[in-house]
Each structure stands twice: as C-alpha cells, then as structure tokens.
Amino acid sequence: xxxxxxxxxxxxxxxxxxxxxxxxxxxxxxxxxxxxxxxxxxxxxxxxxxxxxxxxxxxxxxxxxxxxxxxxxxxxxxxxxxxxxxxxxxxxxxxxxxxxxxxxxxxxxxxxxxxxxxxxxxxxxxxxxxxxxxxxxxxxxxxxxxxxxxxxxxxxxxxxxxxxxxxxxxxxxxxxxxxxxxxxxxxxxxxxxxxxxxxxxxxxxxxxxxxxxxxxxxxxxxxxxxxxxxxxxxxxxxxxxxxxxxxxxxxxxxxxxxxxxxxxxxxxxxxxxxxxxxxxxxxxxxxxxxxxxxxxxxxxxxxxxxxxxxxxxxxxxxxxxxxxxxxxxxxxxxxxxxxxxxxxxxxxxxxxxxxxxxxx
Numbered sequence: 001x002x003x004x005x006x007x008x009x010x011x012x013x014x015x016x017x018x019x020x021x022x023x024x025x026x027x028x029x030x031x032x033x034x035x036x037x038x039x040x041x042x043x044x045x046x047x048x049x050x051x052x053x054x055x056x057x058x059x060x061x062x063x064x065x066x067x068x069x070x071x072x073x074x075x076x077x078x079x080x081x082x083x084x085x086x087x088x089x090x091x092x093x094x095x096x097x098x099x100x101x102x103x104x105x106x107x108x109x110x111x112x113x114x115x116x117x118x119x120x121x122x123x124x125x126x127x128x129x130x131x132x133x134x135x136x137x138x139x140x141x142x143x144x145x146x147x148x149x150x151x152x153x154x155x156x157x158x159x160x161x162x163x164x165x166x167x168x169x170x171x172x173x174x175x176x177x178x179x180x181x182x183x184x185x186x187x188x189x190x191x192x193x194x195x196x197x198x199x200x201x202x203x204x205x206x207x208x209x210x211x212x213x214x215x216x217x218x219x220x221x222x223x224x225x226x227x228x229x230x231x232x233x234x235x236x237x238x239x240x241x242x243x244x245x246x247x248x249x250x251x252x253x254x255x256x257x258x259x260x261x262x263x264x265x266x267x268x269x270x271x272x273x274x275x276x277x278x279x280x281x282x283x284x285x286x287x288x289x290x291x292x293x294x295x296x297x298x299x300x301x302x303x304x305x306x307x308x309x310x311x312x313x314x315x316x317x318x319x320x321x322x323x324x325x326x327x328x329x330x331x332x333x334x335x336x337x338x339x340x341x342x343x344x345x346x347x348x349x350x351x352x353x354x355x356x357x358x359x360x
Contacts, residue, residue, distance in 0.1 A: 003344040004032040005335070006067025007039050007050075008060065010074065014042035014320035015327065017071045017092075020053040022332040027054035030342020034063045043320040064088075068344060069335075073327060075113075078105065086110035089344075091331070093117045093130070096358055097261035098289065106359040114338075114356040116331065125352050128333045132176045133326040134316040139180030139256070141315035142283040143169075146252045147188060149301075149308045151279045155189025166191050170246050171210070172267055172292060173256035174201035177285055181254050182208045193246060196257075197239070213246055215239045244272045253282045255292035263290040270294040270304075278306030287311030 005026060007018050016039050018026075023033045033055040037047060047057040064070065068089060075081065075092040084090075087110055094102050094115040106113050116130045126132070147154055150167065157164040169185040171178045174196035182205060185192045192210040194201075205212045215238050247253050247268050253276075258264050264286035273282065273295055284291045287298040295304050296311040303309070316323045337353055338344060348354045 002030055002032050002342045003069065003339060004034060004067050006063040006070045007033065007035040007055070008063065008070055008072040008076065009036045009039040010072065011077075013073060013317050015073055015317055015324045016040040016043050016045060016320075017073050017324075017327065017331055019043075019045055019324050019328040020049040020055070021325075022328045023050055023055045024053040025332055026335065026339075029336070029339050031339055032056075034058055034067050036060045036063050040324065043324040045324070069338075071331065071335075075102075081105070081111065082109055084109065084111060087112065090114070091116065091334070094358060103358055111359060112357075113359045114334070114353075115358045116334070116356065118356045118358065119330075119334070120352060120355050122351075128330050128352065130327055130330045133330055134314075134323065135175065135177040135256075136180045137316040137319050137323050137326070138285055138314070139177035139182075139254075140184050141318050142177070142254045142256075142285055142312075143181050143184040143188065143252075145310055145312070145315065145318075146254065146281045146283050149281045149310065150252060152251060153189075154185070167251040168193070168249060169252040169254065170195070170213075170250040171254050171256070172196075172243065173258075173286075174198070174205050174212075175256060177256040178254070179204055179208065181256070182210045185252070185254075186210065190252070193250075195243060195246070197235075213242060215242055240267070240269070243267050244269060247272050248275045251277065251280050253280075253293075254285065255282070256285045257292050258286050258289055264292050266290075266292060266294050268293040273307050273309070274305045276307045280307045282307065282309045284309065284311045285313055285315065288313035 026033055035050045035055045035057045037057055070090045072092045089112045091114045095117055096103050119125050119128050153164050154167045156166040167190045169190040169192045171181050171194040174194045182192050182194055186209050193213050194205045194210045195213040202212045282293050284293045284296040286292045287296050295309055298311045301310045
C-alpha cells in the first residue's frame, strides 16, 4: 500500500514544511499527500497549488487520521502529540539535545519520530541539512534587522552636507549564519570583523573580505558538526578581553555562537554593552539557548543604555517563502530515503536515517 504523507499547518510560523513542487515529486514516487487546509497560505502557496501538484487538501483531523507520516517544521504541542494515534510517524525538529524529555514522551505515547535537527553534518547529508539552510537565512536577516534598527548608515556616504563613516560590524561565530551575515554586511558597505574559535573559519572569513579576530590557543574540534566546543578557562579570559575590546568599537554586533546541547556562551558582557556607542545594535541569534549577550531576552527587543538588543533565534521564519522552499528541498531529500516503490522503507543501516530516528 502506498505511503501517505500529511503536511500540518505551523502555529505562530508562516512557513510550511513541504511546498507544492516537492509534493509533486513525492506523488511521482508513488506516495500520497494530504495537506491541512491553508497550511502554505502565509508562505505564498495556496491550496489550489497543492491540489495541482497532486495533494488532497483537507481538515487537520483527517490529515492526522489518514496520514502514515506527519510532516512539520516544529512538532505539535505536547497535548496534541499525546492525542495522536499510537505508532504514528512524525518528521519534525524535536531538538532532543535541548529538550531532554521529548524522547521519553514520544516513547510513552508510542510515536515514531525522525528529528530533522539530528541530520549529520556530513558531505553526504548536506542536501538534507535544515539547520544550515535556515541558519543561512537567519544570518542574512540578522544584518537587515540590524540595518533597520541602527540610526546610522552601513556604507560610507559622501554628500554635499558632509561625509559619513561606514559602520563597523562585528560577527561573533563564523558558521553558516555568521558567514552569511558577513557577506550581507559587506554588500551593504560596512567594515566587517569576525571572530570564531574554529581555526577552519579564518580562511572563509577572509575570503569574504572581513578581518578575522584571532585568539591564540583555541581548542578546535573538526567533528563538532559545525558547533563551537568548550574552551579552557585561560582561553576564555583572553577571548573575553579581545571580544569586549572589539565590541565596544562596533556599531553592530551579531552573535551566533552555540555549543550543541549546552547553554550558549556569554561573549558580550553587560558592562561592554554599556560602553558601546548610543544607537548601536546587538542581534543575538543564540537567544533561545540563553544568548551570547548577557542582557539578551529571547524573542524580545530591549534597549539598554541606548543600545538596542534583539534576541531572535529563528529569524528564518521572517522570510517564509524562500525559507519554506529550502526547508522543503531538505525534507524531500530525506523523505526519498524512506520510500521504496511508493511504500515506506526505513533502512536503519543508512547513517542519515539512523541518526534522525530518535524513537521507534
């Protein structure tokens, strides 16, 4: 019997897990697709577009009842999960590194789950890596948000009324989000500096035309999946002093540093914020795990002594159409591994499948 996928509408998010183009590809593979009414509406994908791709648009209850596999960007709330039929399969971002109870909860309710944030950060799995796709958008959006909040120009401006110096932007963490932030800030004409504990980041930063702020003695772990690793106390002191020095001189600070499964390291102290030029902006993309700035409040914009601090870890959802398209491409590439001749096929010998399968 053909496997049936069900696309759930997101709550408090304009994105959708699977767009019509990829629905059509699943149908070509022999699968059936059910879509919750208006699931893609806010991202620019109408029910008519899904129907033209071969999906059936219906109520949430019917999607849940009839689909073998439920697809979403974020999992439904616990009370909704608890009401799902036993042995239902879910594909979403369960974040088991941060939500320590989710695996036990899913097992208790006999739900089988694939967690998209557990995709290995390997060359083979790159085309399924939703974290990297969304991080790239977040880095771009972080610079645009900072440019809107900053009461000064990003580029140098020479006018009849006088000259304006270019803004100085400091990017802390040169992973996917940080590199996209560097590229975007450079395109807007800013002077950009970047810091990262990973030695491999230096060449990438410099290739984008930014200056690499280097602290000697960092512990580098190439197997950390793109995340930073815990550093020695001696290194942390040197790192803190250098970051504070550069942050005080910056017009914009964008922080992206996270350690997988742990609270984000505080890299911009409250005292430093107080010494920044009034009107300066901090965008903290690590807000959901505690924040890299000591004063960050998750999902809030605050002003401290004239400095605006935006705490937002999911800026990708502010660009719902392109974000949905990229997420959908990643998701489809994973779903291809779960279909064989139109039927469900879970190959636990496949590293990508086994890594994402958190309950069975």
